[in-house]
Amino acid sequence: MTAGLTTAQLIEKHRPTLDQALDAIRTRAYWSPYPEHPKAYGAEGTGSLSAAEGQAAFEALRGKRFELDQPGNDGWVGAEVSPFGPELGIEYPHAGIGALLPAMRAAMPEWREVGAEARAAVCLEILARINARTHEFAHAVMHTSGQAFMMAFQAGGAHAQDRGLEAVAYAFAEQERTPVSAEWSKPQGKRDPLELRKEFTPVPRGVSLLIGCNTFPTWNGYPGLFASLATGNAVLVKPHPRAVLPLALTVRIAREVLSASGFSPDLVALAAERDGEGIAKTLAVRPEIRIVDYTGSTAFGDWLEANARQAQVFTEKAGVNTVVIDSTGDYKGMLGNLAFSLSLYSGQMCTTPQNFLIPRGGITTDAGPKSYDEVVADLAAAVESLLGDDARANALLGAIVNDQVKERIDAAAQLGEVALASRAVTNPDFPGATVRTPVIVKLDGAKPDAEAAYLSECFGPVAFAVAVDSAADAVELLRRTVREKGAMTVGAYTTSPEVERLVEEACLEECAQLSLNLTGGVYVNQTAAFSDFHGSGGNPSANAALCDGAFVATRFRTVEVRRQA
Amino acid sequence: MTAGLTTAQLIEKHRPTLDQALDAIRTRAYWSPYPEHPKAYGAEGTGSLSAAEGQAAFEALRGKRFELDQPGNDGWVGAEVSPFGPELGIEYPHAGIGALLPAMRAAMPEWREVGAEARAAVCLEILARINARTHEFAHAVMHTSGQAFMMAFQAGGAHAQDRGLEAVAYAFAEQERTPVSAEWSKPQGKRDPLELRKEFTPVPRGVSLLIGCNTFPTWNGYPGLFASLATGNAVLVKPHPRAVLPLALTVRIAREVLSASGFSPDLVALAAERDGEGIAKTLAVRPEIRIVDYTGSTAFGDWLEANARQAQVFTEKAGVNTVVIDSTGDYKGMLGNLAFSLSLYSGQMCTTPQNFLIPRGGITTDAGPKSYDEVVADLAAAVESLLGDDARANALLGAIVNDQVKERIDAAAQLGEVALASRAVTNPDFPGATVRTPVIVKLDGAKPDAEAAYLSECFGPVAFAVAVDSAADAVELLRRTVREKGAMTVGAYTTSPEVERLVEEACLEECAQLSLNLTGGVYVNQTAAFSDFHGSGGNPSANAALCDGAFVATRFRTVEVRRQA
Structure with missing residues (x-):
């Protein structure tokens, strides 16, 4: 599972899927690479977990410490209780931010250097490994959000993965709009033309903070996580204290893939918190944090927009439908x-x-x-x-x-x-x-x-x-x-x-x-990635839509280096 | 000059130029449709002003009232003195904001309705008419900014028009990323597929405020003005009190073209101010204002970013190069x-x-x-x-x-x-x-x-x-x-x-x-539209770059209407 993979191999493996995603966001026709039916998983040789294997994997996590080898861990936290009743009994490392944030920043130059296509391929490998464990994620989402199993499987599994991939596709397309290099030659009448060689590099903003929600930890979390990661940023994941597990699993898989493909795992890290610690408020205004993705109450969303002024803040708050x-x-x-x-x-x-x-x-x-x-x-x-x-x-x-x-x-x-x-x-x-x-x-x-x-x-x-x-x-x-x-x-x-x-x-x-006039099997409360926009970003319920150019364009900047040719 | 023009005619006339601009921002090779040499203008039959005609047109403006038939004008203001010495003696209508802003808002639905391509074509017609009067603009820029004539002609004329066109191209490309409509069909195994017909409409944010600067009224003003107009917004132009004329001419031409092509001229309006009136501060926080473009001091730029919270704020402030x-x-x-x-x-x-x-x-x-x-x-x-x-x-x-x-x-x-x-x-x-x-x-x-x-x-x-x-x-x-x-x-x-x-x-x-290592005829302080980025948007000197996807993506939102097919 964690054998070394070169970025060239990952590009070869995932470029066709990326191209299909790029095509889908242009046509907005139906498309998904991630089956939404539980029976599509677990067949011999697919590498994906069957229903029984997924449940077993989930059960194996319960009542234990969830290990993550992040720098600066300084304790254990966690008290998730399933809305269906059982205590999960899982403890997560508590992040020592003072050590973690510098490690995350230090990981970025190499991640920037490798370029947009390799970053997209690594993101798609993370999504592929998450997808293979959809049955396990379904239980994790079910027992943190209270979603019934089938919904947790679909909305918390395949559809969340769709939204993550959609964000990667948008991020890739946005970075690719400017070429890596250009030759520029300006005619000067009878004199020699002016000639420059130009290089353009998408550069990250900094550390991106994902503030997860209780009800849709993956579906609402993946767009920001993958949009930021694909544009070169490191991502610190601060889950809702009652819905840590789905995002902790996500972080662990992301770290595995990053390590296996030669990058620092600290590009993605978890910030689980003690009950009542309110770490989001502290983190959101740290100077290292340059992007915030948030889903939750209007009060805290408004607070973030007003106070996390050093960051690009993407919020989904409350509305009246x-x-x-x-x-x-x-x-x-x-x-x-x-x-x-x-x-x-x-x-x-x-x-x-x-x-x-x-x-x-x-x-x-x-x-x-x-x-x-x-x-x-x-x-x-x-x-x-x-x-x-x-x-x-x-x-x-x-x-x-x-x-x-x-x-x-x-x-x-x-x-x-x-x-x-x-x-x-x-x-x-x-x-x-x-x-x-x-x-x-x-x-x-x-x-x-x-x-x-x-x-x-x-x-x-x-x-x-x-x-x-x-x-x-x-x-x-x-x-x-x-x-x-x-x-x-x-x-x-x-x-x-x-x-x-x-x-x-x-x-x-x-x-x-x-x-x-919806009267059939499509419902007003459901949107499909690659085709429907979730929110508009233009009314008080949210300042961003999932997913459009605006959701990714400000997550990076383009630095130009020009030289006389 | 102001004969009626259908949007279809304007599209036919300008689509080739738009396509070339779209190509240029993708390749970043040298390109410009607007000649930078004064002798390129004024030839018989081109419709453009010669050097003598441009100077005469400028002189004819001096010592007079500059008429603009905006709703709610409530006085006359203006006291421009050329940095080269002469008083311009021009008075501009003072805008009655209470009447003007509602008229600007009322003009937007029709402008939204016509679609991205027609908006781009109208913008290109505005730019073409500005271009034809480059000699006149050169004097207007020279005698407000203090630029020498040749620089005013190039930077204030052709290059500013380039930056305006570049913004239109980015705005058009951004809106075109989502198709106008899509058919969506999701397989349901043995059952009939779920089918939806979807329509996607770029919708404006609201009224966009351009706060002009003294030194580069057109070059720094056109990107925001045209990016906002091309994405469906109305644009209120608040020039620097010492550099009103270049933007007043721009507004007048824009209003002429809008009227001639069947739209409300109030989509572009001027907010000249009395000396010391400080109207920018009042306008920037009005609820109708949803976008602000600003070039100027760090102090006021920071104030805008902190206070014009109802708006998307794009700033270029000071830096140390x-x-x-x-x-x-x-x-x-x-x-x-x-x-x-x-x-x-x-x-x-x-x-x-x-x-x-x-x-x-x-x-x-x-x-x-x-x-x-x-x-x-x-x-x-x-x-x-x-x-x-x-x-x-x-x-x-x-x-x-x-x-x-x-x-x-x-x-x-x-x-x-x-x-x-x-x-x-x-x-x-x-x-x-x-x-x-x-x-x-x-x-x-x-x-x-x-x-x-x-x-x-x-x-x-x-x-x-x-x-x-x-x-x-x-x-x-x-x-x-x-x-x-x-x-x-x-x-x-x-x-x-x-x-x-x-x-x-x-x-x-x-x-x-x-x-x-620049040692020839390209200088560190010059950037070329369609190829070079002006600013990065990623350090304290500016929160935006001219021009990239981020400069246009948040100026509009996409509204989806879906129906059962």
């Missing part, structure tokens, strides 16, 4: 689609819709006109039907990630008339898990006291069915919500070209990503 | 090259070298070993010889732009032993002009009191010949200077591969643009 329901040609499809969106991972996604704006006069559908009350009741019924079977409910909902989410579910029921009460589901495999179905609360959009509820992010399985005066009124509220609170996603259902135009115009002007 | 002199194979060529660099526009360029680091033990050259004193004396003699003829001196030096520069020249002579005294030159055409040759002052790099001098930017024709212990010592001081003070340019002369390697490594690690 809206679905405008004006009319539909597939009422049943719409209800099923929305019920799934609300339920997936108990609504604990930054992309889960929260506010459903429904005209109080009702909507037109292929099943006849439906009053506001009927729409809400039918949506509630669709959720009940989707989650009626406990096995299916558990497979979809996963576990509530922390007590605050549970408290919000209970508090939401006080905010208005409850159209669908949240139900506790028992998980027979994990009796310690808190599993809850979504709550749907009716609110009157015209009432000022309701506004406080629907204009705040209520992270978790809480949906507000907001009665509005008209479709135009809904669009106005959508605009205001995006402008003031931000939105990672917007959905809309309409058969009216005029309403469609209004919603589109609102999203273009307020800068939000829009899904129109 | 160093030349390391270790050894040379062309002593005469080196001295001549450096003498020219010091003298051009009286050293009033952000790229002019200031500190010449020379080993106190002397250097080796093709003309034998030279002591520190000899090198300094020979450099002084080279400057004297270059500027010995008053006509040539005037053509090269231009005029001192303001009293502060003059005061710095005089104060510099107190800082150490004067190797070359600054001489006042009479300009027979403009007796009111302050024309001064460079001063060269010897400093001992090891003396702490000298450090305060050479580690501060002394903007103007002031050079410090700093004695250092060795080439290695010079490289250490170079590193420290770039890291602490920033540098727009670094130069070095050496025949030693080892010293060359050390200097290169220092520039790669500290992120500064390096010119090696």
